[in-house]
Amino acid sequence: METETRPDSRLDPIGVFDSGIGGLTVAAALSRLLPSETIFYIGDTARVPYGGKSRKTVERYSVEIGGLLLAEQAKIIVVACNTASALAVPRLKQIFNVPIQDVVAPGAAVAVRTTRSKRVGVVGTRATIASGAYERAIQALDPTIEVFSAPCPLLVPLIEEGMFNDSITDQVLARYLQPLLEQSIDTLVLGCTHYPLARQAIARAAGENVTLVDSAENCALAVQALLKANSLAAPSDQLGHLNVALTDATEGFLRTAERALNLQIGDVELRSVQAG
Amino acid sequence: METETRPDSRLDPIGVFDSGIGGLTVAAALSRLLPSETIFYIGDTARVPYGGKSRKTVERYSVEIGGLLLAEQAKIIVVACNTASALAVPRLKQIFNVPIQDVVAPGAAVAVRTTRSKRVGVVGTRATIASGAYERAIQALDPTIEVFSAPCPLLVPLIEEGMFNDSITDQVLARYLQPLLEQSIDTLVLGCTHYPLARQAIARAAGENVTLVDSAENCALAVQALLKANSLAAPSDQLGHLNVALTDATEGFLRTAERALNLQIGDVELRSVQAG
Known part of the structure; x- marks a missing residue:
């Protein structure tokens, strides 16, 4: 422009x-x-x-x-x-x-550069995930990458309560991430600007084999x-x-x-x- | 009028x-x-x-x-x-x-008629609890009643996810209700129109000695x-x-x-x- x-x-x-x-x-x-x-x-x-x-x-x-x-x-x-x-x-x-x-395009581009297994996870609000925006942005850059998405509707309320490090947040995250981890993702896009506040909890739930992509940075x-x-x-x-x-x-x-x-x-x- | x-x-x-x-x-x-x-x-x-x-x-x-x-x-x-x-x-x-x-006045009136111990609990959103509306309505009817309130900000998101019967909802409720139960309330006002949808879970967390007052009914x-x-x-x-x-x-x-x-x-x- x-x-x-x-x-x-x-x-x-x-x-x-x-x-x-x-x-x-x-x-x-x-x-x-x-x-x-x-x-x-x-x-x-x-x-x-x-x-x-x-x-x-x-x-x-x-x-x-x-x-x-x-x-x-x-x-x-x-x-x-x-x-x-x-x-x-x-x-x-x-x-x-x-x-x-x-805030979508930069995260998608970094996810494409980060993944080795070509299996990328995306977490976000219900609307973001339903829009398919990350999936489209990632696959426009590399159509061989498989994208696995999970809406995490309780995560924003938990973060807004300041429950960044809390056993309840850990359980909610474990439940949301399980289907993505079962797909052997090696990269996880934090597709909501709230999520970096809970980065530590998300990293714990995702495990050390998964690289987090922070859309804010x-x-x-x-x-x-x-x-x-x-x-x-x-x-x-x-x-x-x-x-x-x-x-x-x-x-x-x-x-x-x-x-x-x-x-x-x-x-x-x-x-x-x-x-x- | x-x-x-x-x-x-x-x-x-x-x-x-x-x-x-x-x-x-x-x-x-x-x-x-x-x-x-x-x-x-x-x-x-x-x-x-x-x-x-x-x-x-x-x-x-x-x-x-x-x-x-x-x-x-x-x-x-x-x-x-x-x-x-x-x-x-x-x-x-x-x-x-x-x-x-x-929806506040009717629940307050029933709480006043229900309590024997004159110790009433109220749960609701942050704004409802901060307004003190139930406390005022109850004490206007009977100033000898003590009112103990707890905001439950995660309860609406949990209900909207349909998690009416879920271990995470049970843990969240246990945490919210603990300070009220420690005050030996015998009556609990469900001060949010969402809450009757989780009535069973709230009843479990409150225990059989506490009567629930449903503001909707x-x-x-x-x-x-x-x-x-x-x-x-x-x-x-x-x-x-x-x-x-x-x-x-x-x-x-x-x-x-x-x-x-x-x-x-x-x-x-x-x-x-x-x-x-």
């Missing part, structure tokens, strides 16, 4: 959104990799979660939040939500004239490349910061995530969505 | 709403108790759950869904969602000129009384039916609930909310 580069648009923020707080794993990965960049994050906590909702509804919500990010002068939109990445990115690319980075690398390709990277003498806005006043597990990700989040702004 | 009674308004439907599917436990109790009544149920599945959201957002959503029910000629609005009952009923009563029945009894007081009860020679509308096309666990509640739900209608 060609984008007109004004002299100062490199200083504009990276816009990042998620249905809620989970996408902060992407914001944290961006902060670590690109400390010169300012990030404007919006969590649509008034309507969280997107994971069980229809394509039309997820598109509608994503377009609305994308517009709020552009109102903040975002130079690029990062869809830090696997459900929205799986369902709404074509619509966002149709509507908005800034580079758009989803790989999304940050893709954003770095996209900024460079569009001459939009902030000058390296800048010091960026992270702004967080939510669409509902309840912060939910924001402070839990802040601690777990070692982020610095100050006052949280509130943004209205059309629901009210 | 005085309501002008037109000759035919007794034939209008009872309007029932919930953030999602859970309020069908109330619709099912109404159908059993009042077979002459037609019920129009709206589940706000585009924005489910309400349980973690702020008062202002829950008010806004409830007013919008209440308006949709009035567009269906509802003669009474039943707030079959404990979170909306706890947070939005004063606003609904301010705005709408039909009788409004919440008691809400239906309160609706019966309110219809009578307002001369709005359907003639007994009518045969009512249940209409279900959702605000998102994804039916989520509708069919799971339909089977568990032995309901007859035909085609599901779709209603737009302002979010789109």
